[in-house]
Amino acid sequence: MRTIVSTIALGLALAACSSEPEAGNAAAAPELTQSVPPTSTAPAPSPVASPSPAASAPAASDKVLALEGLGDLKIGAAVPQGSSWAERGAQIPGGCRTVSSPKYESVYAIVTDGKVRRITVSKGSDVKLIEGIGPGATEREVRQWFGGFRAEPHKYEPAPAKYLTAPNAASGDPALRFEIGQDGKVSAIHVGTMPVLGYVEGCA
Structure with missing residues (x-):
């Protein structure tokens, strides 16, 4: 035991x-x-950087009409020297002149006292506002973006043709004005300052 x-x-x-x-x-x-x-030879995944606001922002286009102007042509400034903008065709006697550029079909600007006062984009142009509104857009599309604009009868066309003008146009700052044709579509877009913004026939 x-x-x-x-x-x-x-x-x-x-x-x-x-x-x-x-x-x-x-x-x-x-x-x-x-x-x-570690025995694995596979490379570690690279971190994906989030795009910065500047990188994700769309590039500025010279085909976009803004309150400041179009391309190198600026409201309130002289026509830039060496640019493609120049007087072309007959001019009305006096201090009001019009300039155009071969780069921008169906676009012209009004110059008074040596400064650009208005830029007009008409039918046949591919220039648009940043909102996507351009010649040929419907009045409904315009009012979706610019609902507070003041309507006035068109001088040369019967209703429903009209002008739609920004409510702050008399402030002295650049403003927008649309011409709507009888077909209910935009025939021209103007950007500029009063009283030139309200001219209905070029320099008049």
């Missing part, structure tokens, strides 16, 4: 001794794991 008990005790002692190194190895395992480089 004593021999059996001794044998069991000896076995337990040996088991306890053999388990201590394993516990030590388990504690060291995390350090070994961290120091071993």
